[in-house]
Amino acid sequence: MRITKDPNKPDVFETNMMTANIGCNRCPNCGETRDHFKCLANGESGGISGGIYRSWTEGFFRMKSMRADCYKCYTCGTEWESEPYQWC
Numbered sequence: 001m002r003i004t005k006d007p008n009k010p011d012v013f014e015t016n017m018m019t020a021n022i023g024c025n026r027c028p029n030c031g032e033t034r035d036h037f038k039c040l041a042n043g044e045s046g047g048i049s050g051g052i053y054r055s056w057t058e059g060f061f062r063m064k065s066m067r068a069d070c071y072k073c074y075t076c077g078t079e080w081e082s083e084p085y086q087w088c
């Protein structure tokens with residue numbers, strides 16, 4: 001018997017995602033940390049938007065779904081993405 005999902009622990013893919021995204025919520029160019037949508041709600045321009053990702057498959061005999069989360073800084077226009085990580 002093997003536990004595949006422990007509700008008390010994030011699963012392996014959530015852990016992959018969190019590790020890959022460390023440091024991504026700060027603009028590498030201007031240091032912006034505000035949330036773009038909160039800025040919009042306050043009538044300000046700028047902030048960082050995330051939530052967009054690109055995905056692809058790797059491997060031939062054993063397919064892996066890979067993903068990288070994309071970010072954009074609306075304050076200075078820089079775009080960046082997380083480290084690629086295995087998603088499923």
Ligand SMILES: [Zn+2]
Nearest residue numbers: 027030073076
């Ligand atoms: Zn920026």
